[in-house]
Amino acid sequence: MQKIKTALLSYGMSGKVFHAPFLELHPGFELLGSWERSKKLIQEDYPNVKSYPSIEELLADDVDLVIVNTPVGTHFEYAKKVLLAGKHAVVEKAFTTTVAEAEELAKIAKEQGVKLAVFQNRRWDSDFKTIQKIIQEGVLGDLVEAEFHFDRYNPLLSPKAHKETANDGAGILKDLGPHLIDQAVCLFGSPKGIFADIRITRENSLVDDYIDLLLLYEDFRVRLKAGFFVREAHPAYTIHGKKGSFLKPRGDVQEDDLKVGKKPNLDSWGTESEDLKGLLHTEIDGKIIREKIPTLQGNYYEYFDGVYHSIVNNTIEPVTAQDGVRVMQIIEAAIASNAQQKVISL
Structure with a gap:
């Protein structure tokens, strides 16, 4: 089974609770690590992963998919960096702070030929x-x-x-x-x-x-x-x-x-x-x-399975960027x- 190498942009509550457990459960994902600014916690739960000191080092690694799970006000900035680096992205809600930001991310993803999904679990x-x-x-x-x-x-x-x-x-x-x-x-x-x-x-x-x-x-x-x-x-x-x-x-x-x-x-x-x-x-x-x-x-695993197939089999994302645009509108x-x-x- 093809593995999607995945990294988180934060290992606070959302990374620890909503993302890492399902990335670990799904056989199609390999959790590489998380960007951690101050507290270094991810290796306590997953000893074999990395704690990245910066988003630049994370994006320079052999990462396929990045989970943008930072505060809402940072989603646009970080998701844009991820997409321009040629990585697939999952962005938590709210997708962005404005419709214009949401539309720009959708446009960049299309131009870069990468998948962009919103985490509406x-x-x-x-x-x-x-x-x-x-x-x-x-x-x-x-x-x-x-x-x-x-x-x-x-x-x-x-x-x-x-x-x-x-x-x-x-x-x-x-x-x-x-x-x-x-x-x-x-x-x-x-x-x-x-x-x-x-x-x-x-x-x-x-x-x-x-x-x-x-x-x-x-x-x-x-x-x-x-x-x-x-x-x-x-x-x-x-x-x-x-x-x-x-x-x-x-x-x-x-x-x-x-x-x-x-x-x-x-x-x-x-x-x-x-x-x-x-x-x-x-x-x-x-x-x-x-x-x-x-x-x-209920099972959030189904969302991650949808993300997996969207990347590996080029199916539609489980929650699309356009879905995110509509919510922002x-x-x-x-x-x-x-x-x-x-x-x-x-």
């Missing part, structure tokens, strides 16, 4: 995959409205300075917003317009920490919400159609399991608790049903809508 969450299946089966009838939540209760500011300093990459709109927006676009396509309410709710916060985005489609509406003052969670997904409804709590276990050091596998990984099943209340073949629906298994429109207090057409 939440498409492979167990709860989202279940929602996707319900919608594809059409058991709700024509859709009327959907509401997605990514809520938390955490009034304290993050200790990570880049998350709480006013900059183009900070704030919940570019942190949790890309997850919600990407899922909506993945399911329903691009909206025709958006109305956005973006606020600061935490004491002493300098960055937005509450979003309420209303995506306008031809015949239905999608509301996306995220905030830090939700002790009692709404369903993560509420979908109403002309025949019925489906409500699903957020239940994907992958992030929590990865954070405590559990290693992913191809068998039981990403299996939700039975008590987090979604509720389907609809009419099928003239019969009213109201029952709990088994949750599909909606984010920019949301910012404009909030500032002008009006619907912005897309």
